Amino acid sequence: MPEPRDPDLPDRMNVVAMPAHAPRAPEAPVDWHGAYAGLVRRLPGLAARAPVTLCGFSTCVDAYIRLEQAGPLLEADPATPAGRLARQLLERAWRGIGGEIHVDWPEGPAWLDASLPTRLGLGGTGAQAAQVLATLGAPTLVTVGDRSARQLERFHPRVGVALADRTVPVAAVAAGPGPGKPAHYIIEFAADSEVGGRVLPRSSRIICRFADDPLEHDPWFEGHSRRLAGQAGAAILSGYNEVPPDQLAAALAHTNELAAAWRAAGLRLIHLELGDFPDMAMAWQVMDGLRGPASSLGLSLSELEALLPDDRPVPERAVELAERMAVERVAVHYDTYALAVTRNDPHAELQALMAGSLLASTRAWHGEVRVPDQVPQGAVFQAPPCPPVGILGGWNLAACATPWLRRPAATIGLGDSFLAGTLLVLGQT
Numbered sequence: 001m002p003e004p005r006d007p008d009l010p011d012r013m014n015v016v017a018m019p020a021h022a023p024r025a026p027e028a029p030v031d032w033h034g035a036y037a038g039l040v041r042r043l044p045g046l047a048a049r050a051p052v053t054l055c056g057f058s059t060c061v062d063a064y065i066r067l068e069q070a071g072p073l074l075e076a077d078p079a080t081p082a083g084r085l086a087r088q089l090l091e092r093a094w095r096g097i098g099g100e101i102h103v104d105w106p107e108g109p110a111w112l113d114a115s116l117p118t119r120l121g122l123g124g125t126g127a128q129a130a131q132v133l134a135t136l137g138a139p140t141l142v143t144v145g146d147r148s149a150r151q152l153e154r155f156h157p158r159v160g161v162a163l164a165d166r167t168v169p170v171a172a173v174a175a176g177p178g179p180g181k182p183a184h185y186i187i188e189f190a191a192d193s194e195v196g197g198r199v200l201p202r203s204s205r206i207i208c209r210f211a212d213d214p215l216e217h218d219p220w221f222e223g224h225s226r227r228l229a230g231q232a233g234a235a236i237l238s239g240y241n242e243v244p245p246d247q248l249a250a251a252l253a254h255t256n257e258l259a260a261a262w263r264a265a266g267l268r269l270i271h272l273e274l275g276d277f278p279d280m281a282m283a284w285q286v287m288d289g290l291r292g293p294a295s296s297l298g299l300s301l302s303e304l305e306a307l308l309p310d311d312r313p314v315p316e317r318a319v320e321l322a323e324r325m326a327v328e329r330v331a332v333h334y335d336t337y338a339l340a341v342t343r344n345d346p347h348a349e350l351q352a353l354m355a356g357s358l359l360a361s362t363r364a365w366h367g368e369v370r371v372p373d374q375v376p377q378g379a380v381f382q383a384p385p386c387p388p389v390g391i392l393g394g395w396n397l398a399a400c401a402t403p404w405l406r407r408p409a410a411t412i413g414l415g416d417s418f419l420a421g422t423l424l425v426l427g428q429t
Contacts (some may be wrong), residue, residue: 002314030388032381032401037194039354040372043136045361046424050138051233052160054262055257056124057143057215058239060184062123062411063109063153065116066095067189074196078131081105081113081132093189096202098411099424100209100241100276101303108210109182110136121412122154122273123184124236125273129423130371132359135369138424141167141225143216148180156369167228176420179246184209189226191406204333205411207276212244215251216258222258229265236419237294240286241275248282252289269426271296272325273380273419280306287325297327298419301334313387315341315392315399322395333360333418337384339399345394346389357402360414367409369417378411 067074067089074090076082085103092099105111106362112118122131134156141160143311144151148387157171185208193200216239229235237259238331243251265325268371272294277283283309287297299307299321308317318330320342338353358372365376384399391397408414 002394004152019036019417026224029383030401032403033375033379036354036358036375036403039358040353040374043358043372046428047133047136047138048215049428050133050136050424051231051427052139052141052228052428053130053133053420053427054221054228054236054267055130055133055140055142056218056221056225056234056236057126058213058242059142059144059146059151059216060123060181062121062412063112063118063183063185064121065112065118065185065187067187067195068193070116070187071090072393072413073112081108082111086210089187089208091197092206093200094190094198095271096200096204097302098201098204098206100207100278102278103208103210105210109185112185113407114134116338118185119185120150120154120183121425122287123186124274125416126178126216126236127155127159129236129420130159131156131413132363132369132417132420133424134428135158136339136371136420136424140230141221143218143221144173145217146180147173147176148178149175162218162224164220167224182211184213186412188411190206190408203406203408203411209242212247213242214247215239215243215255226261227259228264229262229267232262232267234269234271234423235259235262235267236271236423237290237375238273238275241277241282245279245282248287252288254288256290256293257401259290263295269296269423270294270319271298271419272327273415274299274303276300276303276306280366283307291325294325295328296331297321297325297329298333298422300415301332304332315339315397319392319395331422333357333402333415335402336380336382336404337399337401338418339384339386341392341395341396341397345429346398348425349398350388350400351398351421352425353398355425356403356418356422357400359421360418361403363417364405364408364414369413376403377407379405 026240130142155170188205191203331340362372381401
């Protein structure tokens with residue numbers, strides 16, 4: 001049954017609005033701060049009632065670097081691989097663009113480790129979403145093919161992992177030998193910082209991959225996920241943007257079959273989180289390859305702009321993606337707002353978007369995953385580009401302002417935290 005309406009949401013959010021693209025009279029401002037304060041109180045109950053979330057197929061170790069502290073990189077000879085990488089990073093940071101890039105420099109990781117201060121953290125969309133849910137106290141099962149000590153130590157101890165005959169908290173898993181997979185390098189930068197002689201307009205991060213990374217291979221997860229799918233609330237498909245191009249078709253065929261088995265077992269919410277592809281033709285290949293089993297699609301505004309670079313309103317482009325993929329919902333997240341088009345209850349969708357936004361903003365405020373205990377201090381609320389609840393053709397529409405921080409303590413994992421919050425709510429409706 002759909003969850004009851006949040007009594008802390010303003011009444012106006014419970015009236016279906018005019019279509020987002022049609023002219024409409026000015027509306028009274030929403031008390032977003034009050035609405036989020038009410039959600040802070042309700043979030044522990046949502047986590048306590050949550051069914052398991054199946055989290056695949058991207059898990060890795062991340063090495064974090066601050067661009068403002070990367071002097072040896074920024075001062076490198078422009079003719080060297082380090083100098084070329086620095087230029088690529090600066091050109092993105094100067095425009096406020098984050099995303100993910102593939103770097104053709106095999107010696108790059110060793111050079112960065114030797115030249116710059118780094119700290120290690122958990123990486124991968126499925127793994128980071130599991131980390132957030134476990135921190136809240138919600139059950140998860142995550143793909144972990146690399147079971148090295150370096151990888152396992154990055155997880156929250158309550159994240160669920162599969163063994164041959166059972167599932168256990170990751171704290172109970174014995175680490176295997178070896179150093180594990182190479183890390184991904186995450187370059188963070190902050191708005192208003194001066195880097196390379198220019199002031200940066202936006203806080204974000206750039207993921208640097210120095211090698212392709214196939215989907216996490218975890219046969220125990222696959223076996224147990226088939227058994228648990230009927231009682232799970234949601235499942236995550238992710239990591240396709242890191243797969244070598246010549247392996248993508250096989251990866252899609254394999255996960256398509258697994259997702260179809262989940263759906264046949266009764267799992268309704270199977271979410272594809274798209275990610276930033278070096279070639280957006282591969283993104284279309286992924287969406288077409290998972291058409292059928294997937295019921296939900298999520299992406300950032302920059303990813304949407306790369307897929308459909310035109311001047312139509314964001315909801316209209318989201319509808320185009322939804323209809324091409326034949327999914328029930330498409331969610332788009334950005335710094336200052338989140339929105340979704342859905343075939344389902346837009347009020348539940350609005351609460352899901354707000355839960356994701358609250359968790360992402362809390363992580364941005366503290367610089368790490370935390371259980372929200374208040375609306376982040378200094379958060380600014382800007383009106384979203386459409387009403388909180390509306391109709392667009394045959395689709396329902398939901399949109400919220402996010403608790404936006406211009407200078408967050410961290411930008412890593414915010415999209416994954418947003419994803420965890422949306423599935424926490426929608427997996428119970």
